[in-house]
Amino acid sequence: MTFVQRLTFSFVLTAAFFTGCETTPDIQYDREPAVRLDAMRFGGVELDYATLLFDVEIDNPYPVGLSVPRLRYALISEGRTFLTATALNNVTVPPNTKKVITLADEVTYARLLRALDGEPGLTIPFKAELTLSLDTPGSEWINLHVENEGYIVLPEPPEIEVEGKMYNAVDVVFVATPQDVVDKMLQLAEVKKDDLLYDLGCGDGRIVVTAARRYGCRAEGFDIDPRRVEESLENVRKNNVGHLVKIEQKDIFTLDLSEADVITLFLLPSLNANLIPQLEKLKPGSRIVSHSFAMGEIKPDKVVTMLSREDKSEHKIYLWITPLSKELGE
Ligand SMILES: C[S@@+](CC[C@H](N)C(=O)[O-])C[C@H]1O[C@@H](n2cnc3c(N)ncnc32)[C@H](O)[C@@H]1O
Structure with missing residues (x-):
């Protein structure tokens, strides 16, 4: 060993x-x-x-x-x-x-x-x-x-190697968002049937599956870890939302996000900040919701704190509506 x-x-x-x-x-x-x-x-x-x-x-x-x-x-x-x-x-x-x-x-x-x-x-x-x-x-x-x-x-x-690049365990920590927090994130983003939602780092696929089931919208989940991709695909199959949801093993930093109307995140503060150049290319009126973490110094349009019934803990959810504010946040 x-x-x-x-x-x-x-x-x-x-x-x-x-x-x-x-x-x-x-x-x-x-x-x-x-x-x-x-x-x-x-x-x-x-x-x-x-x-x-x-x-x-x-x-x-x-x-x-x-x-x-x-x-x-x-x-x-x-x-x-x-x-x-x-x-x-x-x-x-x-x-x-x-x-x-x-x-x-x-x-x-x-x-x-x-x-x-x-x-x-x-x-x-x-x-x-x-x-x-x-x-x-x-x-x-x-x-x-x-x-x-x-x-x-x-x-x-x-x-692990994804598309010729190597990633290690420190990048790929999986912690799932509690289901009631997922529900609140989607509500805050005012998801509609015609929206295309991307979850960047989709874990077990719970956000994309919930979006498709509850709002009937199209959703794509991306994760770098092949085990998470498998779990997400299984979740999609179990919930019969394969006609609305796509799951791909991708590094989120290589994605073109310009088609998305809603982006969901539960990453790390540093990863959110590194995504800013890609998020700046979103269409005006797109919504970004992040569980727990801010995005560099970009001022959010709204911050909600909720107590999850699932883990009995407080969770912060940040909302930004594009174009991203030039004003600095806290
Ligand atoms: C904290 S989990 C969040 C899972 C899910 N979005 C949720 O809220 O329940 C973060 C996920 O991001 C994935 N991830 C981390 N870095 C990534 C990268 N560069 N590209 C794609 N996925 C990444 C991890 O593998 C992990 O599954």
């Missing part, structure tokens, strides 16, 4: 029992389980996630297997916690055995890099704090805490 970076820890590891009602087993044994964190490493990086692996030595003194179903962990670099997460694993240490087990978790690699302000190839110092929940023979759970420090190399993400 190219991305595996095995680390050696230089610190002595500590294992401590947490006190409280969760921590007292019903049955008493001479010895209690002990844990030691040997290494943290990357198991690989896919287009939109990375697998983090923790090699933990567990000493099981019990005459029955000890399962480790839950791992909570925090990763800290230079005093700043950049990741906290809970991972569920299905690992058991055999009776009366000391064994190194590997606990895994998947994280969104682009977010991890952003949180660290780091780039692939960089070596970063980190501290890992792990709490392992052990299912003991006494039916109670015990939580064991281990922590250690080391260095880790941020692996290079894989690349």
Whole structure:
């Protein structure tokens, strides 16, 4: 595996029992389980996630297997916690055995890099704090805490080739817009039956499918990631809107947008800003709606904030009507 970076820890590891009602087993044994964190490493990086692996030595003194179903962990670099997460694993240490087990978790690699302000190839110092929940023979759970420090190399993400150009995982993060936010975006854009709508970076195709179903308009979704294109095509098939919706694997920065009446975006602030030269070529009266992010300093015609019932979070939606304002926004 190219991305595996095995680390050696230089610190002595500590294992401590947490006190409280969760921590007292019903049955008493001479010895209690002990844990030691040997290494943290990357198991690989896919287009939109990375697998983090923790090699933990567990000493099981019990005459029955000890399962480790839950791992909570925090990763800290230079005093700043950049990741906290809970991972569920299905690992058991055999009776009366000391064994190194590997606990895994998947994280969104682009977010991890952003949180660290780091780039692939960089070596970063980190501290890992792990709490392992052990299912003991006494039916109670015990939580064991281990922590250690080391260095880790941020692996290079894989690349995909689209029309001769290479793109990596950092460009292609897929997070779907909640359906009620999609509905609000289309309402804000005042989509009509005669409109042609483009979703730039269409993900699972929910925006183009909703536009076709609700407004009966034509819609095209473009995405660089072949898996998203597959998902979108499946979504189009499931909803029987193939006569209205087209999905293409394209880099949105190569598109001629001049035919579109409505553009929908849920990208990143930098990507929105880079799209400005293409968006300036839209016909007058075209509507651009962006979920979450502004577009450089171009003043929006409207900004709406809504609370999504789906994820219980606030979402901002920006609307611009072309020609784009020369006035600067906030
Ligand atoms: C945050 S998702 C939004 C998905 C969908 N529009 C929605 O709102 O639910 C962004 C999408 O943009 C795609 N993407 C990122 N950069 C791209 C590019 N240069 N060309 C085409 N698609 C891109 C990603 O693959 C991802 O599926």
